[in-house]
């Protein structure tokens with residue numbers, strides 16, 4: 206009996222150890238475990254910060270974010286989902302017309318790119334890029350995978366296709382930060398030159414929190430003397 210219990214415990218421990226590599230990359234951006242060749246922050250000592258908005262466009266929240274950005278004269282980068290862009294083309298055009306950068310976040314936002322074939326991923330990215338070029342009239346070749354999930358094979362393919370892969374150094378959205386105030390605090394406490402901040406403007410009805418957090422983040426960091434930039438300096442044309 207006893208040895209059976211011990212054996213079961215051992216099996217559990219072994220399974221946990223085997224699963225560990227699957228878990229670590231999920232934690233990557235906020236815990237500093239880094240992939241090589243991926244951008245987590247801007248290489249600078251200047252007091253600049255890049256705000257990035259994922260999962261839009263959204264018919265309600267994206268325009269609200271645009272108004273806040275306009276009010277404080279802040280440029281930003283929007284990692285958009287291709288099929289949402291097709292659904293809300295006017296919003297994409299507006300984002301671009303106001304001088305923000307539009308970047309690639311796949312066509313359908315698959316929850317785990319590692320479970321997709323490289324062929325599917327390439328197609329996801331290609332379709333999104335087509336929407337960006339047609340609707341935003343931009344060709345930035347910046348890519349951010351859904352939920353930050355990557356592996357070396359996917360990274361290699363992305364680099365071969367000419368993409369710069371950008372994750373983030375701090376996320377406003379976190380289970381520890383359930384209110385706009387706590388979301389903003391999370392970012393403000395972590396702020397440093399070159400920070401890339403992840404905020405969301407789509408995919409759930411809870412993004413009013415991100416809208417409010419955006420206002421608080423901009424107000425506070427501006428007072429601290431930070432200037433906001435897009436990820437433009439990371440962009441390059443595909444050769």
Ligand SMILES: [Zn+2]
Nearest residue numbers: 259260351352
């Ligand atoms: Zn996303």
